Structures are given as structure tokens and as C-alpha cells.
Amino acid sequence: MSGLMLKQLLPASLERFQDQVEHEIRKRGDGHQSSYAWGLIRGSASKALVDALDVEFFGVLAQGWCKGLKLYEYTDASKHPPDTDEVLSLGKRKFPLTVHPVLSLAVAGRELLNLRFTLVLTAQLDSAACTIRNGCITRIAVGSCLVSAQLKYGEAALHEPSQSPSLPLPGSYDFDAPGFAIGVYRPAPAPQGLAEG
Numbered sequence: 001m002s003g004l005m006l007k008q009l010l011p012a013s014l015e016r017f018q019d020q021v022e023h024e025i026r027k028r029g030d031g032h033q034s035s036y037a038w039g040l041i042r043g044s045a046s047k048a049l050v051d052a053l054d055v056e057f058f059g060v061l062a063q064g065w066c067k068g069l070k071l072y073e074y075t076d077a078s079k080h081p082p083d084t085d086e087v088l089s090l091g092k093r094k095f096p097l098t099v100h101p102v103l104s105l106a107v108a109g110r111e112l113l114n115l116r117f118t119l120v121l122t123a124q125l126d127s128a129a130c131t132i133r134n135g136c137i138t139r140i141a142v143g144s145c146l147v148s149a150q151l152k153y154g155e156a157a158l159h160e161p162s163q164s165p166s167l168p169l170p171g172s173y174d175f176d177a178p179g180f181a182i183g184v185y186r187p188a189p190a191p192q193g194l195a196e197g
Contacts, residue, residue, distance in 0.1 A: 004164070006060065006099070006119065007053040009149035011159050017046045020156040021115065027154075037105045037113035045103060049117065049151075052101040057147065058173045061123055062137045062180040064097040065130060071182045075135035082134055090128040097121040118152045131172075136179030141172035 022042070025034050041048070065071065071088070074080050098120055105113040127143035150161040 004057040004147070005053070006055045006057055006121075006149070007050045009057075009121070009147060009162055009164060010050060010053065010151060011162050014046050014049075014151065014158050016156070017049075017153075017158045018042055020158055021045070021153050024154045024156060025113075025115075034113050037107075040107075041103070041105050041113075045115075048103055049101055052103070053099075053119065055099075057121075057123075058140055059175070059180075060097060060099060060121070061095065062130070062140060062175060064095060065137060066180050066182050071132065071137075074132045075182050077135075080132070080135075084133065085138070086132050088130050088132060090125070090130065093125050093128055095123045095125065097123065115153065117158075120150045120152065122148045132182070134178060135183075136181050137175065138177070138179035139172045139174045 022035075022038060025038050038045075074086065074088075080086060098118060101117050101119060103113075103115040103117070104111060124146040125142050126145070127141075129141045130137045131139035131141075144166055146164060146166040148161055148163040151158045
């Protein structure tokens with residue numbers, strides 16, 4: 001699963017995508033401008049959305065841990081010496097994660113439409129451990145991992161929940177230095193179009 005991209009968790013066809021998004025745009029009631037803008041991108045919108053999810057799963061997981069787990073004590077240099085690797089074993093865990101890809105349509109520099117989606121992820125990890133150095137998660141080691149995903153627009157599910165196979169993960173997954181800062185959410189440099197959760 002090392003190198004698993006979020007877009008790989010989506011089904012090959014987002015069968016309800018266009019109809020559900022169009023329905024939600026009409027419900028917003030902001031006039032013909034949004035409907036017109038949607039008509040311009042309708043045919044290419046699902047590909048653009050999938051392209052926006054060309055993001056490594058483990059980077060999203062690490063960012064979720066930085067916000068969601070009680071790791072703040074690892075930012076205290078008086079308790080955790082600088083430039084020292086410390087391994088925190090998390091055991092078997094189930095982590096809910098949410099990311100929000102955003103599709104924007106602008107014509108001649110004028111923004112016409114922003115569509116904010118929700119990708120609901122659940123990671124079931126066996127024997128997870130993270131390495132922390134200088135208040136940053138620098139490595140994740142996982143015995144095995146299973147990930148489920150469902151893409152939504154508003155409350156409308158755009159496909160049935162999909163699930164990755166359970167795969168053993170030999171070794172670990174290292175992040176570029178300095179890693180992901182604990183207590184600070186920073187979007188990964190790629191991709192464009194993901195909004196903070």
C-alpha cells in the first residue's frame with residue numbers, strides 16, 4: 001500500500017456524480033450562473049476531481065495524526081530531546097479521516113463556481129507506529145492496512161463505499177524532512193485543489 005494514491009480508492013466510474021452535483025447546485029438557488037458554469041465543466045468535472053485526489057494516502061494519514069492524536073507532548077523539547085528519533089507504537093487502530101477536494105471554475109479571471117466535495121476515509125491499521133523527531137512525524141510503519149472511501153457532494157453519496165484489499169506493508173513509509181509538524185496542519189505541496197478539513 002506504500003504509494004497508495006487517494007484516487008485509487010475511488011471506483012472506476014462515479015455513476016451518480018454528474019446528476020447529484022447538478023441536483024445540489026439547483027438546490028443552492030443562486031441563479032442561473034452556477035447552472036451555466038456547471039454546464040461548461042460537466043463533462044470534464046469528474047476527471048478533474050479524480051486528478052485532484054492524486055495524493056499519497058500516507059501523507060494524508062500523517063496529517064490526520066498530527067491533528068487528531070494526542071501527540072502534543074512530543075513538541076516539548078524539555079521532555080523530548082531535539083534531533084532524537086522516538087517511536088510511538090499505536091497498536092491496532094481505526095482512524096477516520098476527511099479531505100475536501102475543491103473544483104473551481106473561473107472564466108476570464110472571474111470565479112463562477114466552487115464545488116467542495118468530501119472524501120470520507122477510514123483507515124484500519126494493524127500494529128501502527130510512527131517515528132517522531134523534533135516535533136514532527138517523520139516515518140510511519142504499519143503491519144497491514146485496509147482503507148475504505150466514499151466521495152460525497154453535500155449529503156449526496158456519489159458512489160457506494162469502496163474498500164481496498166487488506167495488504168501487508170513491509171518496512172516503513174518515510175516523509176521528506178522535516179516531516180509533518182505535530183499540532184500543525186499543512187497541506188502537502190501537491191496537489192492543488194484540496195481544501196483543509
